[in-house]
Amino acid sequence: MLTVYGVPGWGSAISEVMLTMAEMPYHFVDVEGFDSPGPQRDVLMQINPLCQVPTLRLDDGTIMTESAAVALMILDKQQKLAPAVGTPQRLLFQRLLIWLVANVYPTFTYADYPERFVPDAPEQLQNACIAYRKTLYQWLDRQLVGPYALGDTVTLLDAYIVVMRTWGPRAAWFAENTPRLSAIADNIAQLPALQKVLLENNVITAQIAN
Known part of the structure; x- marks a missing residue:
């Protein structure tokens, strides 16, 4: 069985949702606190010296990191979770998958730990990253179709959307400024097969799950 090392509600939640879709x-191992010295960091560093979540240990012991790599691994087994090869939708899927990781993810790295990069002006870096992230989400909103990211069929991109909607700038901002993205997240959050994993990762509340 696969083992996912992560923290509820963090980036590992995206991999958990994708694996559940597939x-x-x-097996989930909670390493909350890994980003500071301590036993949880020690646990994670034993298998991944870069100390990242998600970290996956595959059945054969191979270690995999990066959510986009996890997505591609899943597609090798469940091709239905992406548009058909050779279609324009497949190209858009590939573009947006890499775009999310290459463009949006860094804004969290810098904004969540600004003192690591600009010790003399952490608040300035944090504010700049958050403002830039909002423009990225607004661009993404214009690429989406609905009711899911690429139309009528659920893809792995939807796992990113439903989880990232819970991160800054939070759901109220998304509803007002990125209505397509917000509606897609709502639709994914209502899928019965995902209720348990979304609840465990604080993406939905018990009231919504019921």
């Missing part, structure tokens, strides 16, 4: 069972 009906691939996994």
